[in-house]
Amino acid sequence: xxxxxxxxxxxxxxxxxxxxxxxxxxxxxxxxxxxxxxxxxxxxxxxxxxxxxxxxxxxxxxxxxxxxxxxxxxxxxxxxxxxxxxxxxxxxxxxxxxxxxxxxxxxxxxxxxxxxxxxxxxxxxxxxxxxxxxxxxxxxxxxxxxxxxxxxxxxxxxxxxxxxxxxxxxxxxxxxxxxxxxxxxxxxxxxxxxxxxxxxxxxxxxxxxxxxxxxxxxxxxxxxxxxxxxxxxxxxxxxxxxxxxxxxxxxxxxxxxxxxxxxxxxxxxxxxxxxxxxxxxxxxxxxxxxxxxxxxxx
Numbered sequence: 001x002x003x004x005x006x007x008x009x010x011x012x013x014x015x016x017x018x019x020x021x022x023x024x025x026x027x028x029x030x031x032x033x034x035x036x037x038x039x040x041x042x043x044x045x046x047x048x049x050x051x052x053x054x055x056x057x058x059x060x061x062x063x064x065x066x067x068x069x070x071x072x073x074x075x076x077x078x079x080x081x082x083x084x085x086x087x088x089x090x091x092x093x094x095x096x097x098x099x100x101x102x103x104x105x106x107x108x109x110x111x112x113x114x115x116x117x118x119x120x121x122x123x124x125x126x127x128x129x130x131x132x133x134x135x136x137x138x139x140x141x142x143x144x145x146x147x148x149x150x151x152x153x154x155x156x157x158x159x160x161x162x163x164x165x166x167x168x169x170x171x172x173x174x175x176x177x178x179x180x181x182x183x184x185x186x187x188x189x190x191x192x193x194x195x196x197x198x199x200x201x202x203x204x205x206x207x208x209x210x211x212x213x214x215x216x217x218x219x220x221x222x223x224x225x226x227x228x229x230x231x232x233x234x235x236x237x238x239x240x241x242x243x244x245x246x247x248x249x250x251x252x253x254x255x256x257x258x259x260x261x262x263x264x265x266x267x268x269x270x271x272x273x274x275x276x277x278x279x280x281x282x283x284x285x286x287x288x289x290x291x292x293x294x295x296x297x298x
Contacts (some may be wrong), residue, residue, distance in 0.1 A: 001295065002034045004065040006080065009039060019276040020287070023073055027287040040072075040080040046087070047086075055086050067294055068094040073272030076101050095294060100249035101271045105150050108183050109153075110248065110269055118242065120265045129180035131170045136184055137163060143187040150179070159187065181225060181259055188265055189294045190230055191258035195267060198241035199278055199286060200253040202293040206243060207284040209234045209277060228277040237264055244269055251297075252290060 021037060030033040044056040068087045071154050072080050084098040105159055106112050111124045123140055125291040142163055145180070148156030155179060160166035173180050193213035199206050208229040244266055254273025257264040275286035 001067070001298065002065045003028065003036075003067045003069055003294070004035045005035060006040060006068060006070040006083065007037050007073060008075060009037070020274055023275070023279075023287040024069070026288065027285070027291055031062055031291065033165050033291060040077065040083045043083045043086075045082060045086050055090060059074070064090060066091055066092075066298060069290075070096065070101060071096060071292075072101075072271045073270060074080075074105055076271075084198075093189075093294075093298065095251045095290075096253075096271045097241075097249060097251075100251075104247055104269045104271045105249065107147060107268065108150040111183075113247055114244060116264055117256055120241065120260070120263065122188055122265050122267070123186040125179075125184045126147050127184060129178050133163060133167055133170070136166070140184055140186045142166065145185040145187050147183050147185065149183060188258045189262050190260050191265075191267075194259065196233070196237065196259070197256040197273070197278060198233055198237065198255045198257065199273060199275065199284075200241055200250070200255060201286075201289050202251060202296070203242065203246070205233065205238050206289050207278050207282045207286065208237070208241075209281050211277070228281045230282050231298070240264060240266060249294070 005024060007018070007019055009018065012185045014203055022060055023168050025035050025037070027033075038057065042058050046054045046056075048054060055064070055100060056062070064087075068084065069081070070076065070084055081102055084101065088098060103113070108124065109120050114121050114247055115124075122145070124221040125136065125139060133251055143159055143161045144166060146158040146160060146166075146169060150156070158169060160169055173182070196208060197209055197211060208231040209228045212227045212229070214227055237257055241253075244255045245251075248269050249270055250269065252269035252271070252273070256267040256270070257268045278284065279286055
């Protein structure tokens with residue numbers, strides 16, 4: 001089987017932090033599974049009524065792979081989405097699909113879909129400048145979480161402990177980037193400095209971990225230095241993760257849950273979840289699980 005990975009760097013330029021891509025390549029080699037890595041910018045698209053020669057790599061027509069694995073996540077650009085859609089038009093299976101990637105790249109739209117399905121989520125508001133601080137305080141209270149509409153690994157997420165802190169941040173954003181797309185979310189105090197990542201592949205939970213902040217940071221991401229420990233999800237946590245992945249159309253997903261009393265709230269969904277942290281603390285080979293799932297689906 002021949003697979004292509006769509007990533008921000010080419011195979012020759014992979015950086016040390018590209019753990020997941022390297023693991024997929026290494027695991028594929030052990031199984032006789034040919035895997036190549038390409039940047040979106042290496043592709044040329046020609047859209048016509050015909051499909052032949054409509055996709056080129058470095059300006060050359062090449063044989064298409066059996067499957068495409070996009071690993072761009074929240075950093076998926078319009079150009080990258082167009083490349084993925086072209087593969088889909090050429091009937092190359094993609095995991096995940098362009099539609100699901102585009103959906104979860106938008107955090108507000110993700111919550112709109114989950115909220116419509118009556119799943120537990122933090123109360124969320126779309127920012128509109130000038131900000132009505134009183135409305136935010138009445139509807140969400142303080143502390144309040146401020147997020148960019150896209151972002152991963154804890155980037156673009158801020159906690160405003162009080163009204164003055166929030167007003168100062170909004171004034172800075174208004175002065176420097178008044179067209180910024182932001183959302184505000186209620187702060188779930190029970191989950192301060194900790195959360196749960198559940199890894200879903202092909203409609204089943206394959207691993208879960210609890211992430212814990214080590215420096216009083218309210219964010220617990222492994223990529224930010226947080227500690228990780230194995231987590232055994234109860235039936236409620238498992239169902240929330242599986243239902244979220246199903247509703248969002250994700251075959252491969254990292255679903256993040258917040259602790260909330262005796263239950264949970266869904267924080268985010270990731271279409272290209274990292275798995276260095278979960279492999280470091282759980283007895284699981286995520287790369288093998290992904291390749292096994294793809295082989296089964298093909």
